[in-house]
Amino acid sequence: MQTDKARLRAMFRGKRQAFMDAGCCGPADAAITGHILSSAIYRSAGSVFCYVSMPGEPDTYRVLEDALRTGKEVYVPKCLPGGRMLAVRIRSLAELAPGMLSIPEPVGFRDANCAAAGQPDLILVPCVSVTREGIRLGHGGGCYDRFLAEASGQAAKNDGPRRPVTLCLCYETLLAEDLPADAHDIPMDCIVTESGIIRSGYC
Numbered sequence: 001m002q003t004d005k006a007r008l009r010a011m012f013r014g015k016r017q018a019f020m021d022a023g024c025c026g027p028a029d030a031a032i033t034g035h036i037l038s039s040a041i042y043r044s045a046g047s048v049f050c051y052v053s054m055p056g057e058p059d060t061y062r063v064l065e066d067a068l069r070t071g072k073e074v075y076v077p078k079c080l081p082g083g084r085m086l087a088v089r090i091r092s093l094a095e096l097a098p099g100m101l102s103i104p105e106p107v108g109f110r111d112a113n114c115a116a117a118g119q120p121d122l123i124l125v126p127c128v129s130v131t132r133e134g135i136r137l138g139h140g141g142g143c144y145d146r147f148l149a150e151a152s153g154q155a156a157k158n159d160g161p162r163r164p165v166t167l168c169l170c171y172e173t174l175l176a177e178d179l180p181a182d183a184h185d186i187p188m189d190c191i192v193t194e195s196g197i198i199r200s201g202y203c
Helices: 002-019 025-038 062-071 141-159
Strands: 046-051 073-080 085-088 095-099 105-106 122-123 129-131 167-170 190-193 196-199
Touching: 002 025, 025 167, 025 190, 046 062, 062 073, 073 105, 073 141, 085 105, 085 141, 105 190, 122 141
Parallel strands: 046 073, 046 122, 122 167, 167 190
Antiparallel strands: 073 085, 095 105, 190 196
């Protein structure tokens, strides 16, 4: 299974590089951002956990800026050794600086600014690829798998009245027909591409 996932990651990263080289990311990013900001899922969310995008990933900076401007509680990832990830609240993008793997993350944060994984209303998730049914291929570190499992576990412990809605951002060219899934993989509720929002069977 892990060998299959490694092979698929290499293939999709090659497709992503070709997409970048063709100059397609900018228009696709604008479309993806527009779909998110106009969606009822986003507009109704009082709190948002959102990854901070790196080159080659669907851009999230406009989403973060909008969420901060409109008064939503905004949380971003803080990665720790051992594949653990925290949700840290920020009030400005100026609070971000390169951290593990050079990914921008909060600096000088306090534990009081951290949210439980199941606390945000909406979680925006990166991927290498994802299927229309919500099966996600991550970057291989396992941070999001653990974080999303924790969020689901908290909802189940509370008899499941509410759990965060997950949106996986993916360029259309990187969608997959089928992907291998482990038992611990958490399916995505919705997928956002430049063509629109796809609701998986897990909504």
